[in-house]
Amino acid sequence: MNARFAAALLFATTTLTPAPLPACGPYVPAAIFWYTHRTNEPLTRFLDGHLGILDPELERPYLFVAYRHLTGLGLDPASREALQRWLEPADGLPPDDSGSAAIRRWRSARRAALGALDDPGIRPFTRVTHEHDGTLVHFYYRNCLDDAFETATRTALQRLADLGAGSTELLEWGRAQDRVFANCNGPATIPDELPPAASSAARADRAYQIAAAAFYAGRFDEAEQRFRAIAADPASPWRATAALLVARTLIRRGMLSLPIDGDALAAAEAELSRIETEPSLAAVHASAARLRSYVGFHAHPGRQRVLLAGVLGGVALPPDPVLPLIDYAKLAGLDRDEDSPFDCFLSPSRCAARASTSLPPPLGAVLAAMLGRAPAAPVPDAMAAAQPTLDFGRARALARAGHDDEARAVLDGLLRGNAGPLAPGDRNRVLSARAELATDLAEYLRLSQMAPVAYVLDAGPLPLAPEDRQITLTDSTYAVIAGEFDPGLQRRALDSGELVDAVARRVAVFSWMRANLAGDEIAARELAEPLARLVPEMAPEVDAWRRARGKERRFAFALTALRFPGARPAPGGAFPRTAGLRERDWLRDNWWCRLDAPQVTAPRFIDPATRARAAAMRARLAEVEPVTESLSPIVFSWATSHPRDPRVPEALHRLVTATRYSACAVEVGLVSKRAFRWLHRRYPESPWTARTPYWFGRG
């Protein structure tokens, strides 16, 4: 089993509070059979243009890639690699935006250069609290960005190489740098000027450190003045960086004003434009371009969105399109008068009205297919990358129009690989759509069984390793079999031979339990045979139930249910319960609560009479009380009329246990205490009594 998935399950089953109530929170893993927000294709294939079935919910980076391929623009190797790194980082972790990694590198370089000099902690963010006219505005911002620590790291290692370990000049530089970074989150701490006798290199470093300290301390006028002086000094190694910092100082001043100071941002833009045209500042041209984009984002977002759409939808992409893409995604929701084809494709639901009309082919057809508005006829000359989406959209449109045979043919073609091989998630999606159109039970069952591709615990989804992808049913298919099949159809499903063992066992258990709880003895008898066959560990109990009659049969059912906390009438989710049928689940995933029927769509092959019987069964089950409320009257009644039955002490013991380990028992205190007293007063010598030292109450 994949280690991460195993760890997640282990976490869910062992680490959470094994208290009388399970820990709150959605910690039960949920199966994902196909993705909608990200591609189902392996990312490398997707970036190469194998787009699979596109969904309107796809996140914009995926829609961007699809746009590039569908328009024939494609991705150049550099942007492809940048997107791959961003969308699927090698370590599987999201980008670290806390600055921790850069700070760690600085501290490591600092140790190498400065040795045992005390290492002050660094917090790169600072708090801002503006009070104006009775309103308080409060936020934090990253004061010291990664670039600051990377620059300090490079400088420390360079000075170490130039000056040697232990040099006084290096130590002084290090102490001053500590003072610079103390301003990231703390009161202003400015390094002292160096005396004229110091080396010119040391003085240049110190001048830059003083300016930087003023910048981080929020003394923007002073910082700007000092950076300008350094930028004007042709001898300073910090000249180019200082020129950039003049612009950054203006930006910082503008962004921290309330409201944003547009004049400061305009001045920053002018500075940045000047830098980008100055050949001697080539070292910071790329940084200046990024900063200009940042200023544009805040100063005139509408214009910037148009600019970014032009960049991202243009023939030549920047080497790293990730930052423009992030900015574009943030600006895409802005109100605007007009959408370009690029804007439209990257906001599918917004452009729904324009799909297939004014967008150039094949974008219009693909967008319409994503939205389920595909034309019923095939799109001539559609490119291969678009075909799965076009076919799937067409099938949905055909099915909606009642052309089931044609829809089935298109979906079957997709499953046969007519539009190329399908990724597991896309295949599941097609199977699920095809199952809804199944013409008979066997076909429905065959098409409905599939393996999930991912799971969600409290975050995710996280991919499942191939070895963890066990065949099961989706939550909604289990709900269909439980709620939309009548007992006869359930029996036919169990006898069909179409279900894999694990699925058949679950269906057998919940079908029999539901028939019993609904009081349908005939149905329960019908379902007892496959249950005993498919779930041999329950066979002795089921045989005893079959031999019994009347009240005893009801008691036999109650005892069986109490013996098998995992035998539940609710179908549960796609992932099986982690504990065995006889085992109690630590998180109280035992027995049943109210048997609410989720809203699901019945497959079309189910006839009206079956639907009506299923509906009647659902109505009876909706009245069923949680486990202890349901079973305690049966147990107490039998115990009263048959006190010498040797099964009675066991039933009383198990009833007490159920009051503790069921998730939804309500009157637990009353039931628990009554069963406990009955057991201890009337069966003091029973081993079941010895195993029942407590009763359980709540509240």
Next chain:
Amino acid sequence: MRCRSHSLLLAALLLGGAATGAFAAEPRLVLWAWERHEDLSFLDSDDDVEVAYLAGTLRLAGELVTVRPRYAALRLPTSVRHVPVVRIELDRRAPAALSPAQQRDAVEAIAALVDLHRSAALQIDFDAPTSARPFYAALLQEVRNRLAPTASLSMTALASWCFGDRWLARLPVDEVVPMYFRMGRDDAVVRSLLARGGAQEQRCRPSAGVTLDEVPPDHGATARLYVFPRAAWSAVEYARARELVAEAQR
């Protein structure tokens, strides 16, 4: 109001909610303002309301503590009392060491977000699994030690901690806020138990946390009601929160 126990009164006094007498009439409303731009400037300075805003999130991964402060701006009238909240999360991909060193780093990280010596109140939000409880208890103690003696320390609590789970009893906090929302499969049983006598754990009774996108359970006679909005706070959301307070009173 069903109950006005001494502990409830004490908690309310510690948290500044009882002096006006509003406490006797209805719970004091506390708006949870999480990590998004929140403009609460529509609040009236006369409103009997507080704001508990997310100041930052600590993520524990391996031996590391990373901090993500609140980048989104919070606006509110200067007269409205506001309490920082620090959320702690465990990274599932790199299990936290939960060592004493990590605990110290976590406290330092909290101190970087919130001026502990000057803060009048602080809330910690950590859905600690059982294995993290000793760590969490030690962290709370250290935070308590660094806060001013008059400052109040609050913690959120999973609803399950309030029923038959005694670990809250010894924690050095002034307030426990059970989160009666997103209770998953506990939902039915927690609602049922609350309706039949309230939280079993006494420390869970003075306060309750609910959200506007779920029907709140009958949390009983709480002195302070914390509310999450459905989207960013607005006058409409605030009015709905006020209705909840009025309903709680009834």
